[in-house]
Amino acid sequence: MPGHSPVKQLTAGVAVVLLSLLVWLESRGFPELPDGHPGPALFPRVIAIGLFLSGAYLTVSALLPEREPALEPAGRTGVAGGVARIAVVTLALAAYPFASDLLGFIPTISAISLLVALLLKARPLQGALTAVGGTLVIYLLFTRVLGVPL
Amino acid sequence: VTGLLSWQGLVALFLGGLYGSLFGAIPGLSATLAVALFVPLAFFLDPVVALPAIIAISSVSIFAGDVGSTVARIPGTPASAAYVEEMYELARRKGPVYTLGLSAMGSAVGGVIGTLLLIVAATGIATIAAGFSSFEYFWVAILGLTAGIFASGGSAAKASVSLLLGLLFSTVGIDPTLGFPRFHFGSPTLLGGLNYVVAMIGLFGFSEVLTHLYRGHAQERVELADSSEHPLRGFYVRPLVLMLRHRWLVLRSAMVGLFVGFLPGAGADVASWVSTSLQKIKQHAGAETRSEEAVLAGASSNNAAVASAWIPALSLGLPGDTVTAIVLSIFMMKGITPGPLLFQNEIELVWALYATFLISSLVLLPLFGYTTARVAAHAIRAPLNLLLCVIAALCVVGAYSMNNNPFDVWIMAAMGLFAFILRIGGFPLAQVVLGMVLGPILEQNFMVSVIIAHWDFMAFFRRPVALLLMVATAVVVLLGIRSTVRRVIAPAPPP
Numbered sequence: 001m002p003g004h005s006p007v008k009q010l011t012a013g014v015a016v017v018l019l020s021l022l023v024w025l026e027s028r029g030f031p032e033l034p035d036g037h038p039g040p041a042l043f044p045r046v047i048a049i050g051l052f053l054s055g056a057y058l059t060v061s062a063l064l065p066e067r068e069p070a071l072e073p074a075g076r077t078g079v080a081g082g083v084a085r086i087a088v089v090t091l092a093l094a095a096y097p098f099a100s101d102l103l104g105f106i107p108t109i110s111a112i113s114l115l116v117a118l119l120l121k122a123r124p125l126q127g128a129l130t131a132v133g134g135t136l137v138i139y140l141l142f143t144r145v146l147g148v149p150l
Numbered sequence: 151v152t153g154l155l156s157w158q159g160l161v162a163l164f165l166g167g168l169y170g171s172l173f174g175a176i177p178g179l180s181a182t183l184a185v186a187l188f189v190p191l192a193f194f195l196d197p198v199v200a201l202p203a204i205i206a207i208s209s210v211s212i213f214a215g216d217v218g219s220t221v222a223r224i225p226g227t228p229a230s231a232a233y234v235e236e237m238y239e240l241a242r243r244k245g246p247v248y249t250l251g252l253s254a255m256g257s258a259v260g261g262v263i264g265t266l267l268l269i270v271a272a273t274g275i276a277t278i279a280a281g282f283s284s285f286e287y288f289w290v291a292i293l294g295l296t297a298g299i300f301a302s303g304g305s306a307a308k309a310s311v312s313l314l315l316g317l318l319f320s321t322v323g324i325d326p327t328l329g330f331p332r333f334h335f336g337s338p339t340l341l342g343g344l345n346y347v348v349a350m351i352g353l354f355g356f357s358e359v360l361t362h363l364y365r366g367h368a369q370e371r372v373e374l375a376d377s378s379e380h381p382l383r384g385f386y387v388r389p390l391v392l393m394l395r396h397r398w399l400v401l402r403s404a405m406v407g408l409f410v411g412f413l414p415g416a417g418a419d420v421a422s423w424v425s426t427s428l429q430k431i432k433q434h435a436g437a438e439t440r441s442e443e444a445v446l447a448g449a450s451s452n453n454a455a456v457a458s459a460w461i462p463a464l465s466l467g468l469p470g471d472t473v474t475a476i477v478l479s480i481f482m483m484k485g486i487t488p489g490p491l492l493f494q495n496e497i498e499l500v501w502a503l504y505a506t507f508l509i510s511s512l513v514l515l516p517l518f519g520y521t522t523a524r525v526a527a528h529a530i531r532a533p534l535n536l537l538l539c540v541i542a543a544l545c546v547v548g549a550y551s552m553n554n555n556p557f558d559v560w561i562m563a564a565m566g567l568f569a570f571i572l573r574i575g576g577f578p579l580a581q582v583v584l585g586m587v588l589g590p591i592l593e594q595n596f597m598v599s600v601i602i603a604h605w606d607f608m609a610f611f612r613r614p615v616a617l618l619l620m621v622a623t624a625v626v627v628l629l630g631i632r633s634t635v636r637r638v639i640a641p642a643p644p645p
Contacts, residue, residue: 008574008575008576009575011575012311012575012577016311023318026333027332030325030330030332031328031330033327033328033601037600037605039325039327039328039330039597040325040327040328040330040332042597043317043321043325043592043593043596043597044318044321044332044333047314047317047318047321050310050314051311051314051315051318054307054308054310054311054314055311057307058307058308058311061307081366082363082364082365082366083364085363085364085366086360086363086364086567086570089359089360089363089542090360090563090566090567093546093559093560093562093563094560094563096546096556096559096560097556097557097559097560100556109543109546109547110543112542112543112546113539113540113542113543114539116359116363116538116539116542117535117536117538117539119363120362120363120366120534120535120538120539121366121535122533122535122536122539126536127535127536127539130536130539130540131539131540131543134539134540134543134544135543138540138543138544138547139547141172141176142176142547142551145172146169146172146173146176146179146184146187147187148179148183148187148551149554150547150550150551150554
C-alpha cells in the first residue's frame with residue numbers, strides 16, 4: 001500500500017469527481033438572490049468545480065509516479081481483519097446514544113474503551129483497569145474539576 | 151497594577167493559568183469554553199482580578215492545545231492543528247519535553263511581542279483594523295487557503311481536495327446570505343453547522359485509533375530520544391538556543407500573528423495557519439530543523455494573536471475573537487466603556503492588562519508549559535494500546551461535551567472514518583480543518599462584497615490594502631510553485 005498505487009489514486013480521483021457532481025446536483029435546489037444572482041448555491045458550486053478539477057487531475061495522473069508515503073498495510077491479520085476491527089468500534093460508537101441511556105455514561109464509555117484495548121491486543125485485566133480508570137478520571141476531571149456538565 | 155499585584159490578583163493569575171492549561175490540553179475543550187464557564191464567577195470579581203485571570207486562561211490554553219498534538223496527534227485547538235504533524239513527529243524524534251519547550255518558548259516570545267505592540271500602538275493599529283472591509287477579509291481568507299495548499303509538503307492536488315472538503319463541510323447548515331439551510335439532510339442538529347472542534351477530534355484523534363486498529367499492532371511503546379537529558383535543559387535551554395538561531399523567523403511569525411490576530415473574526419486560529427503555512431512553503435525540503443521551524447512559527451504567531459485580538463477590543467470595542475467578545479460583555483456589566491476613552495478613564499485597568507499579558511508570557515507559559523511537558527512525557531511512554539483506549543474514551547467524551555448531544559459523537563466517528571480513508575489515500579488532514587475554519591469567513595465576505603459591488607468583480611482589486619493582499623497571495627503561489635519544483639527535482643533520499 002505505501003508509495004505509488006495507481007488503483008488507489010484512480011479510485012480517489014473518481015470518488016472526488018462523483019462527490020463534486022453530487023454537490024452540484026444538490027445545490028440545484030438552492031434558491032437564487034432576489035436580483036436573480038446565485039445565492040446559497042454559489043459557494044458550494046465553486047467548491048464542486050474545484051473538486052471536479054482536482055478529482056479529474058488525480059484520475060488522469062493515476063499512472064504517474066507517486067512520491068509521498070501512504071498508510072502502511074494492515075498487520076498480520078490482513079485488510080479484512082483491519083476493516084472488521086474498525087467496523088466493530090464504529091458500530092459501538094453508533095450505538096453509544098442508546099447504550100448510554102440504558103447503561104449510563106461511565107459504563108458505556110468504559111465498555112467502548114475496553115473494546116478498543118482488547119482489539120489492540122491488550123491483556124484483558126490491564127485493558128479493563130485502564131478503560132474503567134481512564135473513564136473515571138476523565139469523567140471526574142470534566143464534571144468536578146472543570147465544571148463541564150456531561 | 152496594584153490590584154494585579156495583590157495576593158488575589160496573583161492567585162487569580164495562577165489559577166487561571168492552571169485552568170487554561172487543562173482546558174487547552176483536553177480535546178474538545180477550548181479557550182472559549184474555559185472563559186465562558188469562568189464568566190459567572192468573573193461577574194462577581196473586581197475587573198482588575200477577573201480580566202487578568204481571563205488573559206491567563208486564554209494565553210495558556212492556546213499553548214496547551216499543543217499537548218494533545220504531542221501525545222496523541224490530537225490538536226487541542228484549531229490553532230494547534232496547523233502544525234500538529236510536526237509536533238507529533240518531533241515529539242517522537244526528539245522527545246515531548248523538547249517539543250513542548252519549543253512551543254512554550256515560541257508562545258512566550260510571541261506573546262511578549264504581541265503585548266509590546268499592544269502597549270505602544272493599540273489605538274493606531276485598531277484604526278487600521280477598523281478600515282478593513284469585506285474585500286480585505288476575503289483576500290485574507292484566500293491568502294490563508296493558498297498558503298495551506300502549498301504548506302502540505304505533498305501533492306498540491308491532494309491538499310486542494312482536502313481543503314475543498316473542509317470548505318464543503320463549512321457549508322453545512324444555514325447559509326450566510328439568505329439563511330437557507332444547506333446539506334442538513336433533514337437533521338435539525340446539522341442546521342447549526344458542523345462544529346469544527348468535534349470534527350477535529352474525529353479527524354485527528356479517532357482516526358488515529360482507527361489507523362492502529364486497522365494495522366492491528368499497537369503493542370509497542372514509544373522510544374524517546376531525550377530520556378537521558380535533563381528535562382530543564384530539554385525544555386528551556388535547547389529551545390531557547392534554537393530560537394536565537396531562528397530569531398527572524400520568530401519575529402516574522404509574531405508579526406504575522408499580530409496582523410491577523412487584530413482583525414476581528416480572524417484570531418489565533420487563522421494567524422497560526424497563515425504563519426505556519428508561509429514558513430513551510432519558504433523552507434527547503436529536507437531541512438534538518440524543518441519541524442522545529444514550523445512549530446516555532448505556529449506557536450509564536452498564535453500567542454501574538456491572542457494579545458493583538460485585544461487591540462480592537464480595548465481601542466474600538468470590537469471583539470477580535472470569541473474570548474474578547476466575552477471580555478467586552480464583562481466590561482459592559484461593570485459599566486466600563488471600551489474605546490479611546492478607556493485609556494484615559496481606566497488607565498489602571500489597562501496597565502493591569504498589559505502587565506498580565508507580560509506575566510502570562512514570561513512566567514505562566516514557561517511554568518505551566520514545563521509542568522504539562524513532564525506530564526506529557528509520562529503519558530507518551532504508556533503502552534500504545536492502552537494509550538489508544540484512553541484516547542478513544544477522550545474522543546467520545548470530548549465530542550459529547552461540546553453540546554451534550556450524542557449526535558456529536560456520531561459526527562466525530564464519521565469524521566474519524568472519513569479521515570482514515572483520507573489517510574489511506576495519502577491526503578493531508580490538517581487542510582480539512584483549515585477549510586472548515588476559513589470557509590465561513592471566505593463565503594460571508596465574498597457574498598457581502600459582491601452584493602455591495604453589485605457583482606462588479608473588479609471591486610476586489612480597487613482597494614489598496616485588498617490589492618496588497620492579492621499581491622501577497624500571488625507571491626505565495628509563486629513561492630509554493632518554486633518549493634514544489636525544488637521538491638520534485640531534488641534527489642530521492644537514500645533508503
